[in-house]
Amino acid sequence: xxxxxxxxxxxxxxxxxxxxxxxxxxxxxxxxxxxxxxxxxxxxxxxxxxxxxxxxxxxxxxxxxxxxxxxxxxxxxxxxxxxxxxxxxxxxxxxxxxxxxxxxxxxxxxxxxxxxxxxxxxxxxxxxxxxxxxxxxxxxxxxxxxxxxxxxxxxxxxxxxxxxxxxxxxxxxxxxxxxxxxxxxxxxxxxxxxxx
Amino acid sequence: xxxxxxxxxxxxxxxxxxxxxxxxxxxxxxxxxxxxxxxxxxxxxxxxxxxxxxxxxxxxxxxxxxxxxxxxxxxxxxxxxxxxxxxxxxxxxxxxxxxxxxxxxxxxxxxxxxxxxxxxxxxxxxxxxxxxxxxxxxxxxxxxxxxxxxxxxxxxxxxxxxxxxxxxxxxxxxxxxxxxxxxxxxxxxxxxxxxxxxxxxxxxxxxxxxxxxxxxxxxxxxxxxxxxxxxxxxxxxxxxxxxxxxxxxxxxxxxxxxxxxxxxxxxxxxxxxxxxxxxxxxxxxxxxxxxxxxxxxxxxxxxxxxxxxxxxxxxxxxxxxxxxxxxxxxxxxxxxxxxxxxxxxxxxxxxxxxxxxxxxxxxxxxxxxxxxxxxxxxxxxxxxxxxxxxxxxxxxxxxxxxxxxxxxxxxxxxxxxxxxxxxxxxxxxxxxxxxxxxxxxxxxxxxxxxxxxxxxxxxxxxxxxxxxxxxxxxxxxxxxxxxxxxxxxxxxxxxxxxxxxxxxxxxxxxxxxxxxxxxxxxxxxxxxxxxxxxxxxxxxxxxxxxxxxxxxxxxxxxxxxxxxxxxxxxxxxxxxxxxxxxxxxxxxxxxxxxxxxxxxxxxxxxxxxxxxxxxxxxxxxxxxxxxxxxxxxxxxxxxxxxxxxxxxxxxxxxxxxxxxxxxxxxxxxxxxxxxxxxxxxxxxxxxxxxxxxxxxxxxxxxxxxxxxxxxxxxxxxxxxxxxxxxxxxxxxxxxxxxxxxxxxxxxxxxxxxxxxxxxxxxxxxxxxxxxxxxxxxxxxxxxxxxxxxxxxxx
Numbered sequence: 004x005x006x007x008x009x010x011x012x013x014x015x016x017x018x019x020x021x022x023x024x025x026x027x028x029x030x031x032x033x034x035x036x037x038x039x040x041x042x043x044x045x046x047x048x049x050x051x052x053x054x055x056x057x058x059x060x061x062x063x064x065x066x067x068x069x070x071x072x073x074x075x076x077x078x079x080x081x082x083x084x085x086x087x088x089x090x091x092x093x094x095x096x097x098x099x100x101x102x103x104x105x106x107x108x109x110x111x112x113x114x115x116x117x118x119x120x121x122x123x124x125x126x127x128x129x130x131x132x133x134x135x136x137x138x139x140x141x142x143x144x145x146x147x148x149x150x151x152x153x154x155x156x157x158x159x160x161x162x163x164x165x166x167x168x169x170x171x172x173x174x175x176x177x178x179x180x181x182x183x184x185x186x187x188x189x190x191x192x193x194x195x196x197x198x199x
Numbered sequence: 200x201x202x203x204x205x206x207x208x209x210x211x212x213x214x215x216x217x218x219x220x221x222x223x224x225x226x227x228x229x230x231x232x233x234x235x236x237x238x239x240x241x242x243x244x245x246x247x248x249x250x251x252x253x254x255x256x257x258x259x260x261x262x263x264x265x266x267x268x269x270x271x272x273x274x275x276x277x278x279x280x281x282x283x284x285x286x287x288x289x290x291x292x293x294x295x296x297x298x299x300x301x302x303x304x305x306x307x308x309x310x311x312x313x314x315x316x317x318x319x320x321x322x323x324x325x326x327x328x329x330x331x332x333x334x335x336x337x338x339x340x341x342x343x344x345x346x347x348x349x350x351x352x353x354x355x356x357x358x359x360x361x362x363x364x365x366x367x368x369x370x371x372x373x374x375x376x377x378x379x380x381x382x383x384x385x386x387x388x389x390x391x392x393x394x395x396x397x398x399x400x401x402x403x404x405x406x407x408x409x410x411x412x413x414x415x416x417x418x419x420x421x422x423x424x425x426x427x428x429x430x431x432x433x434x435x436x437x438x439x440x441x442x443x444x445x446x447x448x449x450x451x452x453x454x455x456x457x458x459x460x461x462x463x464x465x466x467x468x469x470x471x472x473x474x475x476x477x478x479x480x481x482x483x484x485x486x487x488x489x490x491x492x493x494x495x496x497x498x499x500x501x502x503x504x505x506x507x508x509x510x511x512x513x514x515x516x517x518x519x520x521x522x523x524x525x526x527x528x529x530x531x532x533x534x535x536x537x538x539x540x541x542x543x544x545x546x547x548x549x550x551x552x553x554x555x556x557x558x559x560x561x562x563x564x565x566x567x568x569x570x571x572x573x574x575x576x577x578x579x580x581x582x583x584x585x586x587x588x589x590x591x592x593x594x595x596x597x598x599x600x601x602x603x604x605x606x607x608x609x610x611x612x613x614x615x616x617x618x619x620x621x622x623x624x625x626x627x628x629x630x631x632x633x634x635x636x637x638x639x640x641x642x643x644x645x646x647x648x649x650x651x652x653x654x655x656x657x658x659x660x661x662x663x664x665x666x667x668x669x670x671x672x673x674x675x676x677x678x679x680x681x682x683x684x685x686x687x688x689x690x691x692x693x694x695x696x697x698x699x700x701x702x703x704x705x706x707x708x709x710x711x712x713x714x715x716x717x718x719x720x721x722x723x724x725x726x727x728x729x730x731x732x733x734x735x736x737x738x739x740x741x742x743x744x745x746x747x748x749x750x751x752x753x754x755x756x757x758x759x760x761x762x763x764x765x766x767x768x769x770x771x772x773x774x775x776x777x778x779x780x781x782x783x784x785x786x787x788x789x790x791x792x793x794x795x796x797x798x799x800x801x802x803x804x805x806x807x808x809x810x811x812x813x814x815x816x817x818x819x820x821x822x823x824x825x826x827x828x829x830x831x832x833x834x835x836x837x838x839x840x841x842x843x844x845x846x847x848x849x850x851x852x853x854x855x856x857x858x859x860x861x862x863x864x865x866x867x868x869x870x871x872x873x874x875x876x877x878x879x880x881x882x883x884x885x886x887x888x889x890x891x892x893x894x895x896x897x898x899x900x901x902x903x904x905x906x907x908x909x910x911x912x913x914x915x916x917x918x919x920x921x922x923x924x925x926x927x928x929x930x931x932x933x934x935x936x937x938x939x940x941x942x943x944x945x946x947x948x949x950x951x952x953x954x955x956x957x958x959x960x961x962x963x964x965x966x967x968x969x970x971x972x973x974x975x976x977x978x979x980x981x982x983x984x985x986x987x988x989x990x991x992x993x
Contacts, residue, residue: 094289096296096371126372128289134372171373174344176324178373 023158024190030152037152041170045144055079068135084112092128172199222510229506237495281314282367318381354460356468405470574630582643586702601662603652604709608687608721610648615869689716690724757974771824774812805833813850831864854884914948921953
C-alpha cells in the first residue's frame, strides 16, 4: 500500500513537471462500427489516484442495474438502493471485490466499499438477466466512450502511458484491451479496434 | 437378339414340339397363357409394390429426418437444461468464481449422476478443464472460445469418437466459464435415437476420416461416392436437407438421408446417417406378394384342371371320331354316338351321315360291280364267281351243272329301227321273263344281247327242256312299242363236268356251242361237242394267218366272166378273192371269209379287193364291167363310200363300169341307212347288184326300197332250172319281175346248155358259170376278151 502511494505521488510530480496534452481515443469493433459504453482508461506514471468524492450508487430499477457501468475511484463506497418492488440479491464474485448483499427490499439500501482497482461484475442471484459493472480505477483518466465510440481526455501528461479499453463484450482476458502509447506534446489521437 | 427373334425362335420350337393328344395341347396352351398373364400381373404388382415402397420410404425418411431434427434439438434442450441447473447454481458459480476445483469437480460428478450424462466438465476462461476424460477435455478446452456467441451445441471429433458437446455458460454474472456436457454419439446413443422413431430406421454416425471422406464409426456403412454425395461437400456447403439417396450396402439396398452435424468450424466433422433398408420397407408387402403368388398358383392349378377337363370333353368325341374314321377306313360299318348340339355334335352327326353315305355307295358300287345296271341281273363277273363255286361243288360232290349261253338274234335291228330306249325296254322285259322261265337258274346278262343261265343239279334232261322252253317262247314275235318283233334266240349249252369243270372252260364251250347255233342261222340251240372246240381252234389259227396274209399281200383276185346273152359277148367280170395260204395252198373264200367277217379283217381285205378289181378293170374294153362282192360288214363300215371313191380315183375307172354286189344281209340291221348309202353310190354312177337273190328272206320290199341295177339269181334255182318245173317257174318269175322293174338279171352257176337254153328262152340278161368259163386270173381275162364267142359249149 505504501509503495502504491509512493508511486502515485511520483506520477503526480512528473505530471506537473511535464506538459499535459489532450488524448482522443476512438473505439471501434472489428467491423468498424463504433463501440459505445466502453471504459477507456489512461494510466500515466506519476499521476495520483483520484479521491472518492460524494456518494456513488447503483440503483436497481426495473430489474436492471442503473447505471449499467459505474466508474469509481479506489476506496469509494457505493450504495445499492432497491427501487423495485421486488427484492434483489446483489452479489459479486469479482476478484477486486467479492460481496453478497442478501435479499433486501424496496428502498432498502446497502453499501459496499471498493478498495481494490479492477472491474467488479454485479449480478443478482434472483434475476439472472441483471448485469452491471463497477469499474474501480486508480487513475483519474477513466471515461466511457460516447455513441461514436469517442473518449477524450483534456490533459494527460505526455510520456509513456498505458491505454486500456474495457467492455463486457470484448473477447480478451478480463474483457480488456491494453496497450501502451507515447503521448507527445500535441497529445494523442488514435483509434483502437477491439474484438467483440 | 431382338425380342421378336426370340419369340420367333420360341415359336419355332413350340411348333416343332408335337403334342400327341389334343388334350395335352389344349391344357398346356391354357396353362401357358395363364402363366404368362400371371407373370405379367406379378411383375406389375412387384413394380407397383416396389415403387410404392420406395415412395413411402422416401416420404417417411424425409418426415423422419424432420423428426430427428426435432429429437436432436429436444435432446440439446434437455442437456442444456441439465447443464443450466448447475451453471446457474449460486454455490457452483461461487465455487467457479473462486476457483474451488474440488467443489467444482464434486458438483460435476453430482450433476452427471443426476442428469445421466456420461461426461460433464467445467471449462474456465483460461481454458482450464475440470472433469472429463483426457481426450475429450483436450478438445473441449478450446471449444467455448472457438464457438460463435450464443451457440450452445456442437459436435466434435475426439480421436475417432464423435461427441456432442452442450455448453452452458457460468455467469457471475459475466461468463466465468462453461459447464460442458459431452455425450459420445456411439452405437448406444444411436439405438436410443432409433427407439424414438415410429418406423424401423437405422441411425449411424458418420465422421470424417483423415482423408476427408465420410466413414461410419461402427463400420456398418462402407465409404462410397453415394455417401459422399449424401454427406454434402467436404466444405460443408450444400443442402442440409438433401434428398434421400440410395445406398448399396452389404445387407441390401437402403434409402438414406444424412444430417451433417455442425462442428466448431464451418466444416462438419460428423453427420447423422438415417437409413431405411428396403428389406424392411418391403416387409409389409410380403403377405401381398405371397398372396399373389399363392393365388396365382391356385389359379394355375385350377386352369390346368379346368382346361384338362374342357380338353377331355372336346377331345373325347374327337378321339371317338378318330376311331370311327379308322374303322370306316378298314371298311367296318360304324356309327358315332352323337351327344350335344355343339360343333362336335354336328360333326359327329355329319360323320354318321358320311359313313352311311359311304356304306350305301359302297353297296351300290359292289352291286354295280356284280350286276348289270340296266336289268339288275348279275353281270359277267358275278356269273364267273357263281360258276366257279358251282363247278367246284360239282367237282367235289359229283352231280351235274349246265351253262346256257343265250344271244338274241335280231336285237340290233330293234335298236336301229326303234331306237335304244326300245332296245333297253326289251332287254328289261327279257330280264324279267327269263327268271319266270327258269326259276331254278342263276341268270346273268353278259353283254348287250347276251345272257347266260347256270343250272345246278336237277334232272339230266333239265338243260334241254329249259333251252327248248326258251326257244319256244322267243319263237313268237315280241311286242315292242306296239310292233311285233321277231326276236329269236340262239343258245349254246355246255354241261359240267363233261364239257369242262371250271368256269372259264364251261363259258368258252357254251359260247362255242352258241357260235355254232348262230352259224346254223340262229333260232336254235346247240350242245357243245369236242369238234366245236377243234373248229374254234382252227378258226383262231386261221385268224392269225389272215392277219399275216393281209400284211404280206397273200391275196389274189380271180375273175369270172359274165356273158351278156343279148350282145353275145363278155359284159363283165366278177372279182373273186383267192388266198394262197403258205402251208395249206389255195383256200376257198367260204373257208376264210366268215373268219374275216368275225374279226373285222374283212374291211381291209375288202378295201384291197376294191382297188385291185378297179385297177384290173381299166385294162378292159369300155363295155366290160367289173363286179365286186361287198360283205354286209364291209358295207356297213363307216369308210366304205370313201373306199369306193378312192379306188375309182386311183384307177381312173369310170364309175359306171363298177358294179357293187350286195346281199340281203346288208338290210338286216335296218333299211334306212343302207338305202341312203345305195343312193349315194348310185349318184356317183356306180351300179348296184343284189346278189344271191332267192335265198334267205328274199323280201320283195327290198326291191321296192331301192332300184337295183341288177338282180343275180342264186345258183340254187339255176341248177335245177332245166329239169324242175317249179325252179323254172321261180326263175321265170324273177326274170319277169326284174323286167318289170327294168332291172338287169344274171343267172349264176350255169353249167350246161339245157340251163342256158331255158334261161335264154326266159329272157335272162346274162349268165355266169362254168358253162362259159371258170374264174381266170387277171392276165387271162384279156385273152378271154380277145377270143370272139368264147362259149365253152360253142
